[in-house]
Amino acid sequence: MSAPRVTVPRSLDEALAALAGAAPETLLLAGGTDLMVEFESGRTAPRDVVSLWRLDELRGVRDEGGGLRMGALTTCADLLGSDLARARADVLVDAAAEVGAVQIQNRATVGGNLGTASPAADLNPVLLALGATVRLRSASGSRDLPVEEFLTGYRATARRPDELIESIAIPARPAGERRRFRKVGTRRAQSISKVVVALAATLADGRFTAVRAAAGSVAPTAVLLPSLAAELVGQPPDEARLDAAARRAARDDAAPIDDVRSTAAYRRLVLQRVLRTELGALAAGA
Amino acid sequence: MTERRVEEERRGFSRRAFLQGAGGVAAASSLTEAVHAAQDPASEVQRMRGPEEVELRVNGGTLPATVEPRTTLLDALRHRVDPPLTGTKLVCGEGACGACTVLVDGRPMYACMLLAADVVGREIRTVEGLADGDGLSPVQEAFCEKDGLMCGFCTPGFLMSATGLLERKPDADAEEVRRALSGNFCRCGTQPHIFEAVAEAGRRLREGGR
Ligand SMILES: Cc1cc2nc3c(=O)[nH]c(=O)nc-3n(C[C@H](O)[C@H](O)[C@H](O)COP(=O)(O)OP(=O)(O)OC[C@H]3O[C@@H](n4cnc5c(N)ncnc54)[C@H](O)[C@@H]3O)c2cc1C
Ligand code: FES
Ligand code: FES
Numbered sequence: 459m460s461a462p463r464v465t466v467p468r469s470l471d472e473a474l475a476a477l478a479g480a481a482p483e484t485l486l487l488a489g490g491t492d493l494m495v496e497f498e499s500g501r502t503a504p505r506d507v508v509s510l511w512r513l514d515e516l517r518g519v520r521d522e523g524g525g526l527r528m529g530a531l532t533t534c535a536d537l538l539g540s541d542l543a544r545a546r547a548d549v550l551v552d553a554a555a556e557v558g559a560v561q562i563q564n565r566a567t568v569g570g571n572l573g574t575a576s577p578a579a580d581l582n583p584v585l586l587a588l589g590a591t592v593r594l595r596s597a598s599g600s601r602d603l604p605v606e607e608f609l610t611g612y613r614a615t616a617r618r619p620d621e622l623i624e625s626i627a628i629p630a631r632p633a634g635e636r637r638r639f640r641k642v643g644t645r646r647a648q649s650i651s652k653v654v655v656a657l658a659a660t661l662a663d664g665r666f667t668a669v670r671a672a673a674g675s676v677a678p679t680a681v682l683l684p685s686l687a688a689e690l691v692g693q694p695p696d697e698a699r700l701d702a703a704a705r706r707a708a709r710d711d712a713a714p715i716d717d718v719r720s721t722a723a724y725r726r727l728v729l730q731r732v733l734r735t736e737l738g739a740l741a742a743g744a
Numbered sequence: 745m746t747e748r749r750v751e752e753e754r755r756g757f758s759r760r761a762f763l764q765g766a767g768g769v770a771a772a773s774s775l776t777e778a779v780h781a782a783q784d785p786a787s788e789v790q791r792m793r794g795p796e797e798v799e800l801r802v803n804g805g806t807l808p809a810t811v812e813p814r815t816t817l818l819d820a821l822r823h824r825v826d827p828p829l830t831g832t833k834l835v836c837g838e839g840a841c842g843a844c845t846v847l848v849d850g851r852p853m854y855a856c857m858l859l860a861a862d863v864v865g866r867e868i869r870t871v872e873g874l875a876d877g878d879g880l881s882p883v884q885e886a887f888c889e890k891d892g893l894m895c896g897f898c899t900p901g902f903l904m905s906a907t908g909l910l911e912r913k914p915d916a917d918a919e920e921v922r923r924a925l926s927g928n929f930c931r932c933g934t935q936p937h938i939f940e941a942v943a944e945a946g947r948r949l950r951e952g953g954r
Contacts, residue, residue, distance in 0.1 A: 463793045464813035466861050487859070494816075494857040495838045507814070511862040535851065559927025560905065562839060564851045565858070 465508045470515045470595075473622065476508050478597040482619040486510055488531055489565035491558070492574040516569070516624065519543050524630030530569025530623040534581075538563065547628050549639040549656060553584045556641045569623040572608060575615050575679050577715075580654050582609065582680035584639055586672035587656035588628050595624035602627075605680075612678035632668065635660050636743070638736040642728055652720050653728045654680075657736055659690075666690040676712035676729050683711040686733070695741035704734040798864045800825065803873030811860045818844045818855035821870060831871035831900045842928030845901040846870050852908040852927070871900035874907060883907050883945040890941035894932035902928045906942045914949040921946075 465480075467473040477484065487493055487509040510516060516531040519540045526546045528537075534554035537543045544551050557566050557580050571581040572592060585605045592608040594601050594617060605626075608616050617623070638657040654674035660667045669687040674680045689703035708730035714722040792813035800807050800820065809824040818837075821829045833843035837856045844855040847869040874881040880888070883906050893899045902925060909916055909924035916924065921942045930938065 463791055465791050490857045491839060509862055560924050561845055561852050561854045561927040564853050
């Protein structure tokens with residue numbers, strides 16, 4: 459076996475050119491907070507690596523059509539320091555604040571959270587709930603995919619080997635949309651989520667007009683919770699309705715696994731309770 | 745630890761081998777074998793396959809270091825600069841303990857999870873850069889006064905996290921201090937003293953005592 463090679467491109471074009479000719483199993487490295495742990499655990503065999511960390515072109519948050527677009531290398535710390543992100547994607551910033559400790563936040567990127575597609579990723583459920591799209595870029599062009607199509611399964615994505623995530627867009631906030639984010643873990647810093655919930659909903663004349671919700675750690679990857687919308691849209695937010703919606707989403711939309719951190723039944727129960735609490739808070743206008 | 749070894753053997757490789765270029769070429773390579781833009785003359789793309797000499801900006805100076813493609817910054821600091829900078833510690837090697845915390849452009853990061861190649865040209869600060877000759881930094885002084893250490897193994901990491909915080913925000917409150925230090929662990933249980941020390945250092949910095 460020839461020794462693995464690390465490529466450190468100096469521009470996006472160089473990175474794309476490097477990927478175009480690279481072996482399919484070539485790894486992209488951003489902040490390394492997932493990959494370096496995988497190397498440590500031996501889960502990932504030696505392979506060529508293209509490091510993106512120095513590509514400032516892939517950093518930063520900017521306005522796009524009243525929403526925002528952020529480069530794939532935007533870190534959790536960048537989000538925490540961005541007034542635009544706070545104004546346009548408040549719940550994403552809330553989620554970023556709960557990712558690891560400061561040392562992790564300074565390195566963990568939005569593109570890396572998507573790239574790993576871990577069930578326990580904290581940012582991905584928020585991106586799903588906010589209707590975000592992923593822009594994939596290769597030497598031959600680019601394409602936009604909704605996050606739910608980008609995340610295809612347990613640590614699996616729709617990225618082709620010659621593509622990288624260039625940026626992520628969050629559409630403008632619909633008038634009156636209320637949002638909630640909640641992470642349930644074991645301790646505040648550095649904890650891997652047991653359940654993460656993100657909600658975005660609008661109410662008009664005492665009824666739900668739109669509901670988009672997503673959860674993490676309740677299925678092989680972050681998932682939308684379509685049952686919640688099915689139960690709630692067109693309905694008033696009364697207690698019984700919210701109870702039923704939370705119960706149905708936990709039953710029908712979640713597919714949790716037993717693992718070292720929790721049992722499947724426990725995760726379903728936590729999901730139901732957290733959804734119920736957050737729906738209540740959202741309906742109350744919090 | 746043993747479990748990991750067994751697992752590595754079963755799989756036939758280890759991260760350490762991986763991070764060091766999987767051995768294959770290491771022995772035979774000379775610096776000139778580093779595959780620079782050689783295959784791609786029009787491009788500035790840097791390709792590393794073997795060891796290569798880079799310059800790291802550390803504590804205000806420039807240090808040459810011979811690094812492999814997958815050498816971490818931690819490995820480079822501890823083993824590949826002369827004299828070695830062993831103040832930055834290796835404990836877990838996977839982002840869980842904070843013993844390897846350094847500042848990169850003023851921000852605390854885990855050196856065990858950072859490729860040396862990715863921080864060439866960036867300003868790196870380690871615990872060795874805190875004191876000015878024999879004069880300890882305000883954070884170091886406060887750690888001594890408040891007994892912020894027992895065995896001391898975690899101390900360099902805590903000092904760097906605290907310094908990173910206070911340089912940006914000398915008026916950080918108790919909650920901010922706690923959060924800024926939440927990526928550092930102390931097996932000896934000195935956290936309460938450390939929190940006190942950082943609060944004290946903040947007070948001094950605010951009062952202008954450098
Ligand atoms: C101590 C610790 C605590 C953590 N806590 C949390 C937590 O609380 N919440 C949480 O969600 N995560 C947590 N993580 C996981 C990790 O920090 C996040 O998933 C992070 O967002 C990964 O980003 P990265 O840039 O470091 O990714 P990397 O490790 O660099 O890459 C991760 C994956 O994404 C791919 N990738 C990266 N960038 C791109 C791109 N631009 N295009 C295509 N593919 C790409 C890589 O190829 C790789 O497969 C933690 C990790 C550690 C070590
Ligand atoms: S050695 Fe880097 S975090 Fe533990
Ligand atoms: S003083 Fe011993 S680990 Fe902190």
